[in-house]
Amino acid sequence: xxxxxxxxxxxxxxxxxxxxxxxxxxxxxxxxxxxxxxxxxxxxxxxxxxxxxxxxxxxxxxxxxxxxxxxxxxxxxxxxxxxxxxxxxxxxxxxxxxxxxxxxxxxxxxxxxxxxxxxxxxxxxxxxxxxxxxxxxxxxxxxxxxxxxxxxxxxxxxxxxxxxxxxxxxxxxxxxxxxxxxxxxxxxxxxxxxxxxxxxxxxxxxxxxxxxxxxxxxxxxxxxxxxxxxxxxxxxxxxxxxxxxxxxxxxxxxxxxxxxxxxxxxxxxxxxxxxxxxxxxxxxxxxxxxxxxxxxxxxxxxxxxxxxxxxxxxxxxxxxxxxxxxxxxxxxxxxxxxxxxxxxxxxxxxxxxxxxxxxxxxxxxxxxxxxxxxxxxxxxxxxxxxxxxxxxxxxxxxxxxxxxxxxxxxxxxxxxxxxxxxxxxxxxxxxxxxxxxxxxxxxxxxxxxxxxx
Numbered sequence: 540x541x542x543x544x545x546x547x548x549x550x551x552x553x554x555x556x557x558x559x560x561x562x563x564x565x566x567x568x569x570x571x572x573x574x575x576x577x578x579x580x581x582x583x584x585x586x587x588x589x590x591x592x593x594x595x596x597x598x599x600x601x602x603x604x605x606x607x608x609x610x611x612x613x614x615x616x617x618x619x620x621x622x623x624x625x626x627x628x629x630x631x632x633x634x635x636x637x638x639x640x641x642x643x644x645x646x647x648x649x650x651x652x653x654x655x656x657x658x659x660x661x662x663x664x665x666x667x668x669x670x671x672x673x674x675x676x677x678x679x680x681x682x683x684x685x686x687x688x689x690x691x692x693x694x695x696x697x698x699x700x701x702x703x704x705x706x707x708x709x710x711x712x713x714x715x716x717x718x719x720x721x722x723x724x725x726x727x728x729x730x731x732x733x734x735x736x737x738x739x740x741x742x743x744x745x746x747x748x749x750x751x752x753x754x755x756x757x758x759x760x761x762x763x764x765x766x767x768x769x770x771x772x773x774x775x776x777x778x779x780x781x782x783x784x785x786x787x788x789x790x791x792x793x794x795x796x797x798x799x800x801x802x803x804x805x806x807x808x809x810x811x812x813x814x815x816x817x818x819x820x821x822x823x824x825x826x827x828x829x830x831x832x833x834x835x836x837x838x839x840x841x842x843x844x845x846x847x848x849x850x851x852x853x854x855x856x857x858x859x860x861x862x863x864x865x866x867x868x869x870x871x872x873x874x875x876x877x878x879x880x881x882x883x884x885x886x887x888x889x890x891x892x893x894x895x896x897x898x899x900x901x902x903x904x905x906x907x908x909x910x911x912x913x914x915x916x917x918x919x920x921x922x923x924x925x926x927x928x929x930x931x932x933x934x935x936x937x938x939x940x941x942x943x944x945x946x947x948x949x950x951x952x953x954x955x956x957x958x959x960x961x962x963x964x965x966x967x968x969x970x971x972x973x974x975x976x977x978x979x980x981x982x983x984x985x986x987x988x989x990x991x992x
Contacts (some may be wrong), residue, residue: 610663631854643677643678643682644679646678647677648667655681662735669744680744686744687746688730689726691752691770695726733771740774745881751777756776758788769813772810776814784813787816791812794820794824801963824849826854827841827848831872832876833873833880835878837881845885860889864894866913867879867894867916868913882920900926901930904934915956919956921960922960932963937951939957940967
């Protein structure tokens with residue numbers, strides 16, 4: 540029948556398949572102009588159809604990018620790990636992209652802890668191994684506690700991270716990932732180093748951390764600035780409940796035989812005292828008394844002057860004191876080492892190397908033998924706790940005030956070393972007062988003679 544459409548080809552004709560494949564290959568690899576030139580009978584409509592087919596077979600790069608961005612903007616399902624696309628090569632080492640972020644509800648892992656505290660992965664792994672409870676925290680809870688602790692330390696504010704991006708547009712160009720300014724990143728890195736010393740702080744919920752900071756302030760009667768310094772020195776204070784801290788402050792009252800106000804001052808001076816167990820501090824004081832042969836009140840007098848002595852473990856303190864007794868060649872007990880420490884309480888803080896250094900300094904300053912230097916130190920132990928340049932300045936002052944050569948004064952001091960125990964300022968003041976008193980006496984005597992005539 541004229542005008543009837545041609546019959547359809549069988550769908551699985553072997554010859555047709557081969558011809559179709561060849562035609563399709565030619566269609567996809569050759570531009571329309573070339574195809575038109577190869578087939579002189581082709582029309583412009585056929586070329587247009589072939590071009591449309593070729594476009595359909597060409598990947599739509601722009602469309603794929605739009606779909607990728609749409610998927611990236613969607614919220615990740617629970618438990619999923621999101622890896623943001625890497626940024627350009629403008630960052631250091633070409634790694635300008637953001638760090639990998641975990642779902643806030645997932646459990647804290649070493650990579651999360653390393654990113655939070657700004658520490659190495661190995662350090663983070665070690666912290667998780669030492670504090671296994673951290674592994675049961677969610678990433679979001681740990682981040683909230685870290686942020687709260689950083690705020691309490693004065694190293695971050697609630698709006699610091701959110702406003703830094705806006706500030707960057709106003710001229711404060713951020714350099715760290717996440718829109719943080721350089722200063723904000725430095726502050727958070729410092730907070731990370733502090734909290735890595737006491738990672739248990741992260742186990743305390745953010746709201747509880749703020750409450751504990753306020754309790755610490757009230758307990759010690761200190762301003763915010765002082766409380767921040769205490770927490771910076773001992774971040775672990777935030778890991779203890781207010782009840783524990785009150786009990787420890789009460790323990791300091793008993794150990795140092797002071798009231799609550801003085802105990803608070805001791806804690807401010809040495810925050811580690813409040814971080815230590817009260818029973819352990821008392822045991823160390825008892826061990827110190829036994830080693831020195833002193834009474835409890837005498838030991839209390841020593842540790843009040845230098846409360847840091849109670850931060851040394853009892854065994855280490857015993858070893859230190861026994862080596863001090865050997866170096867000064869004095870017997871242990873009240874008449875020997877006890878007397879020495881009472882006269883110079885700071886000796887309990889000196890290590891073995893510092894004692895030897897002090898003895899050598901005395902020997903060089905006074906030009907005496909080692910044995911005589913040991914005798915001088917045992918007689919006036921306070922000289923061991925004074926730096927050699929300070930003692931040299933005192934010797935020079937003595938010579939100037941006495942109007943004698945330095946060598947002659949050195950010999951006098953070697954015979955009477957207690958002359959070096961006063962500061963140069965105290966010596967000059969004493970001489971000035973003596974001269975003023977002498978001048979006053981002479982004036983009074985002159986007036987008496989004039990009245991008798």
